[in-house]
Amino acid sequence: MLTQKEQKVLDHILKDHTYQQSEIxxxxxxxxxxxxxxxxxxxxxxxxQLKLPEAKVYSVATFYENFSLEPKGKYVIKICDGTACHVRKSVPILEEFRKSLGLSDSKHTTDDMMFTLETVSCLGACGLAPVCTVNDKVHPSMTPEKAKELIQTLKQEEASNEN
Structure with a gap:
């Protein structure tokens, strides 16, 4: 059940797209x-609201890889494991992110919903390998040490925003 606030947000989004089915x-x-x-x-x-079958909406949501039906954290970290990144040691970087965040191969989001960690096949920045993104901001030439520092920085920024 949607709250009034959530319904208002969705109505605003729908209005921005003039309730067009083609804008799904x-x-x-x-x-x-x-x-x-x-x-x-x-x-x-x-x-x-768009007068579409729910099955049609779900088929669109599940067809595109960028859509997620699972809740994600405020910070979505994508670590590239494509060829260029892999040969430049992206796996130890992934392991450091997991260690720093208390995540694993089967647990991708922190309990506080602050961080989600994903591996992707390619981020399209092979010349900057190994690379990761945080909410689509590219972080080039990553190392396990830089990964640890990045998490500490994000946690510090969050703590200062709460005060």
Whole structure:
């Protein structure tokens, strides 16, 4: 069940796209930008508002790899494991991120919903390898030490924002 605030956010997104069925991908991108994933209630709501079958909306959401039906943290860290990054030792970087965040191969998001760690096949920045992104901001020439520092910096920024 959506709260009034959530419904208002979705109505605003739908209005920005003039309730056009043909804008479904852009609508989902905006929803994911807002929530860091596509909540089930939001998909049902937009299906109803756009007069589309829920199955159609879910088929779009599951077809595109960039959409997520699972909640993600405030900071989404993507570590590249493509060929260029892999040969330049991206695996120890991934292991450091996991260690620093208390994550594993099966647990990708911290309990406080602050961080999500994902591996991707390529980030398109092979010349900067090994590379990772945090909320799409590229961090080139990563090392395990830089990964640890990056997490500490993000945690410090969060702590100072709370005060």
């Amino acid at each position: 991908i852009a609508i989902m991108q905006d929803i994911q930008q807002e929530y860091h994933y596509l909540p089930q209630e939001a998909l049902c709501y937009i299906a109803d």
